[in-house]
Amino acid sequence: MTIMPRKHRTHGRSHWGSNDPAGRGKRRLRYWADLHDGRGYMRHSMTIRGTAGDGWLILDRLHLEHSRDTVVPTVGQAYEMWWLPDAEERIGSGDLARSTFRGYESRWRTHVESRWGSVPVSDVKVLDIQEWLKSLTTSIAELSLILLRQILEFCVMYELIPRNPASGRFRMPKKVKAHSKDVYTLSETIAAIDAARGTVAYIPAILCGLGSCRVGESLGARVDLGEVRRVEVRGMTVAVIDLVRQVDASGHPMDALKTKGSKRPIVIPEPWSLDVLSEPGPWLCDKGFGEPLSQITVRRWWKSSLEAAGVKPIPFRNLRNSWRTYMRWELGVDEDLLEAMMGHAGRNVGEIHYDRPRWEVFAAVVADAWARYRSSVQNESCAIGTNWDKN
Structure with missing residues (x-):
């Protein structure tokens, strides 16, 4: 059998490209490829000087280079x-x-x-x-x-790219400004909360500054579902609030808290507990028409109300840090108990603390700590005593 030599067509199409006359001594080549120029897999064309055979040779080379190119998504x-x-x-x-x-x-x-x-x-x-x-x-x-x-x-x-270009190490932009770590003392916390009285930031500030809440947690409690209740303990009326959800920056409720341990009761001491217990609901921090406040709104009112009262505001989220600081160093509450009350795992909290429901333990701890504090300032003529009496 005689094998005939391959003859290039003078013009025509293949399954991948075309090679057509484009005037005297010119050829128009069209082909499909991804040139990695940001346009993806698409049709391309070029005009060459040469014969039809020259055109097919160039198309063969391009086909070899781009044979693995495929249509890829953006x-x-x-x-x-x-x-x-x-x-x-x-x-x-x-x-x-x-x-x-x-x-x-x-x-x-x-x-x-x-x-x-x-x-x-x-x-x-x-x-x-x-x-x-x-x-x-x-x-x-x-x-x-x-x-x-x-x-x-x-x-x-899905084997569209051989490796992930975003998986390597990158130089990240430098941090311009660190978050403020300012905290209030106990007296400063009381004064700041008092300055927010009458605004929508007042109840959230109580829950964060006197109850350990994160900002979103302070907005998620519902009165109508029994998550806020009155408890008498050690001769004090406290408000016990079960934290089971949070509200995001825009005011959308979320059923999940930051961690599993964040689901916990918090205890608000007297006299602020009476203000908390007087809220009608349905949300403890309600807009007034059955929807929770947003974090953005609370932060804005917190800053403006304190500035109007001549009190230097710290970031609203730092009220939680203030609570942790003064409860440990001014009210003398055990560190491991504080970790549990904040929703942290804690390191050495013994099982003895959990032979009763957590809210009973926390309520007793808070009532005892504030009773000691109140007793220590009853006969003192100081700003804290004045704020206590005003409340």
Whole structure:
């Protein structure tokens, strides 16, 4: 059998490209490829000087170079197709907190989508990621990078890219300003809470500054579900509040707290307990029409009311730190008990503390500590005594 030599066509198409005349001595070549120029897998064309054979030789070379190119999704498409459904599934199983999910959503909308949403996943480069991170603040850069890394990990899993370009080590932007660590003494805490009286920040400030709450925890209690109750202990009326949920910055309730240990009772001493117990609900910190306050609103009123009263405000979240500090060093409560009362695991809390329900233990500890304090200032002419009497 005689094997005939291959003859190049003068013009025509293959399954991958075309080679057509384009005037005297010219050829127009069209082919499909991903040139990694940010446009993804698409049709390209070029005009060459030469014969049809020259055109087919060039197409053969291009085909060899791009034979592994495939249609790949953009980062935005990967986010929609894979990351979002997986996140919803993790929320349902309890592996991802709804508040964390909202944080990722916010970072996607404001910082990740605008830079990477339309970029094919095969065109995401390490150096480009580094340049992008430099344009962000530290906290935003950290969370945004985590989200981008998670999205691209799906692309590695589905063999669309050989490795994850966001998984390496990057230079993160330097922190411009550290969070304030200022705390109040006991007398300063009472004075600051008194300055917020009559505003929507008053009850949340009591729960944080006199009860150890995180900001979101202070907004999540419901009166109508029996989560706020009056208890008489050691001759004092205290308010016992069961923390089972929190409210995020925008005012959305979340059934999960920061950790499993965060689910706990807190105890508010007299006389502030009477103000807490007088709230009608349904939320203890209610807007007035059946919805909880947002953290943003509370922080704004806290700052403005203290400044109006001539009291230097500390960040609202630092009221919890103030509680921990004065309870230990001014009221002399055992450190391990304080850890448990804050929702921490604690190190050496003995089982003796848990032979009764926790709220009974905590109520007794708080009542005893404040009774000792009240006794020590009854005959003193000081600012703390004045604030106590006013309340």
